[in-house]
Amino acid sequence: xxxxxxxxxxxxxxxxxxxxxxxxxxxxxxxxxxxxxxxxxxxxxxxxxxxxxxxxxxxxxxxxxxxxxxxxxxxxxxxxxxxxxxxxxxxxxxxxxxxxxxxxxxxxxxxxxxxxxxxxxxxxxxxxxxxxxxxxxxxxxxxxxxxxxxxxxxxxxxxxxxxxxxxxxxxxxxxxxxxxxxxxxxxxxxxxxxxxxxxxxxxxxxxxxxxxxxxxxxxxxxxxxxxxxxxxxxxxxxxxxxxxxxxxxxxxxxxxxxxxxxxxxx
Amino acid sequence: xxxxxxxxxxxxxxxxxxxxxxxxxxxxxxxxxxxxxxxxxxxxxxxxxxxxxxxxxxxxxxxxxxxxxxxxxxxxxxxxxxxxxxxxxxxxxxxxxxxxxxxxxxxxxxxxxxxxxxxxxxxxxxxxxxxxxxxxxxxxxxxxxxxxxxxxxxxxxxxxxxxxxxxxxxxxxxxxxxxxxxxxxxxxxxxxxxxxxxxxxxxxxxxxxxxxxxxxxxxxxxxxxxxxxxxxxxxxxxxxxxxxx
Numbered sequence: 001x002x003x004x005x006x007x008x009x010x011x012x013x014x015x016x017x018x019x020x021x022x023x024x025x026x027x028x029x030x031x032x033x034x035x036x037x038x039x040x041x042x043x044x045x046x047x048x049x050x051x052x053x054x055x056x057x058x059x060x061x062x063x064x065x066x067x068x069x070x071x072x073x074x075x076x077x078x079x080x081x082x083x084x085x086x087x088x089x090x091x092x093x094x095x096x097x098x099x100x101x102x103x104x105x106x107x108x109x110x111x112x113x114x115x116x117x118x119x120x121x122x123x124x125x126x127x128x129x130x131x132x133x134x135x136x137x138x139x140x141x142x143x144x145x146x147x148x149x150x151x152x153x154x155x156x157x158x159x160x161x162x163x164x165x166x167x168x169x170x171x172x173x174x175x176x177x178x179x180x181x182x183x184x185x186x187x188x189x190x191x192x193x194x195x196x197x198x199x200x201x202x203x204x205x206x207x208x209x210x211x212x213x214x215x216x217x218x219x220x221x222x223x224x225x226x227x228x229x230x231x232x233x234x235x236x237x238x239x240x241x242x243x244x245x246x247x248x249x250x251x252x253x254x255x256x257x258x259x260x261x262x263x264x265x266x
Numbered sequence: 267x268x269x270x271x272x273x274x275x276x277x278x279x280x281x282x283x284x285x286x287x288x289x290x291x292x293x294x295x296x297x298x299x300x301x302x303x304x305x306x307x308x309x310x311x312x313x314x315x316x317x318x319x320x321x322x323x324x325x326x327x328x329x330x331x332x333x334x335x336x337x338x339x340x341x342x343x344x345x346x347x348x349x350x351x352x353x354x355x356x357x358x359x360x361x362x363x364x365x366x367x368x369x370x371x372x373x374x375x376x377x378x379x380x381x382x383x384x385x386x387x388x389x390x391x392x393x394x395x396x397x398x399x400x401x402x403x404x405x406x407x408x409x410x411x412x413x414x415x416x417x418x419x420x421x422x423x424x425x426x427x428x429x430x431x432x433x434x435x436x437x438x439x440x441x442x443x444x445x446x447x448x449x450x451x452x453x454x455x456x457x458x459x460x461x462x463x464x465x466x467x468x469x470x471x472x473x474x475x476x477x478x479x480x481x482x483x484x485x486x487x488x489x490x491x492x493x494x495x496x497x498x499x500x501x502x503x504x505x506x507x508x509x510x511x
Binding site: 015028032034036147148151152154155158159161162164165166167168205209212213214215216218 | 340345361
């Protein structure tokens with residue numbers, strides 16, 4: 001098979017599969033908390049990290065991780081405060097993140113806005129061996145968090161007030177969700193891009209919601225969909241010469257359309 | 267036995283307004299107390315303070331005898347509104363089983379005892395045949411019973427219910443009364459916030475009426491009448507407060 005004989009495609013496929021399993025894992029909790037767009041916000045802030053790395057000449061992925069985590073914590077603290085001020089503050093963070101990324105990239109001599117576009121929409125074929133290690137480590141971390149804290153995260157996302165009354169460390173768990181989402185955004189950055197990462201966190205979950213009865217089935221099913229569309233979209237992009245990130249997301253939306261019809265027919 | 271809750275001179279300020287103004291409230295172990303009061307009287311604030319959701323600005327609160335109470339899994343709390351309208355589906359069994367979470371250490375998987383407690387809790391609210399169904403597919407009253415079952419799953423020593431019967435269908439009302447009777451027999455302390463006691467009055471050991479952030483009545487359910495705070499101003503027993511509807 002020619003596809004697997006190519007070194008860069010092997011790396012790309014592994015990276016895509018890892019993102020496919022990780023993004024819906026934390027995405028399920030974000031959707032349950034009605035924070036489906038949080039990944040988007042974090043992605044915007046991570047872009048400033050990319051710009052910063054281009055300016056300073058540091059590695060983009062670790063720098064984006066740091067900025068994404070900082071941004072996620074900021075978003076969570078603003079959200080916790082609630083109200084209209086929080087809403088506006090979130091908007092400031094989102095747009096500030098994008099603008100910061102563009103500005104820093106332009107200031108740096110190393111790159112042009114074209115470089116930025118590869119982070120906005122992904123460039124999975126340029127994933128390096130080093131990237132793959134970071135992506136693998138982050139994916140294991142995210143899946144580990146979901147495995148160990150999943151039960152508590154369910155309680156907090158389902159009913160925050162009762163979770164607090166029953167003595168669960170609600171604030172810590174909320175921050176954990178935010179930080180885990182940030183790690184997911186960073187690891188998915190090279191595969192689907194910062195502007196599309198949120199789609200991979202949300203759309204597989206939304207697709208499973210149409211047909212599943214239980215939380216467990218939604219979570220596990222969305223992981224399967226995530227991997228299937230990531231790998232499938234990448235393969236399709238290779239043979240049809242499409243943009244991989246876009247192909248993956250559109251394939252996920254296609255799955256959603258199918259399950260949503262199936263769910264209605266039931 | 268130590269009282270489940272003992273609040274002395276409790277003051278709570280919300281948004282700059284003093285909502286509880288020096289309240290004394292006790293829920294003894296195995297006692298069944300109904301808290302009544304008009305909307306805005308502070309009864310929900312009282313309940314939220316007791317379960318640790320709101321900080322006191324004055325007074326002392328002892329929970330099972332301790333001022334810095336940690337073992338919150340001993341208290342089952344059923345909030346007033348349904349907060350279950352989340353995007354991801356969950357079955358009745360999953361939601362009820364999540365009531366065990368505070369009792370479990372992080373790395374321990376859910377065991378047979380947890381499943382048994384959840385199954386018993388689902389049965390106690392009369393939803394055994396719906397255990398595998400999506401919570402969102404149930405009626406409002408049934409969803410309220412799911413929340414009660416979740417609180418029961420942790421096998422609490424005290425149960426706090428904030429207006430659990432508001433807008434609940436007759437079948438659920440009946441199932442709810444049955445559940446409370448069962449708990450009372452088991453010796454669980456129950457604090458019930460309600461507008462109408464109705465048939466539950468016979469279970470109640472004591473009634474506390476809250477008005478304008480203070481306790482205006484604390485005593486037995488008066489014979490021959492049930493509290494009706496929707497049509498009268500609570501506060502002065504004898505002015506028709508206990509009149510028949």
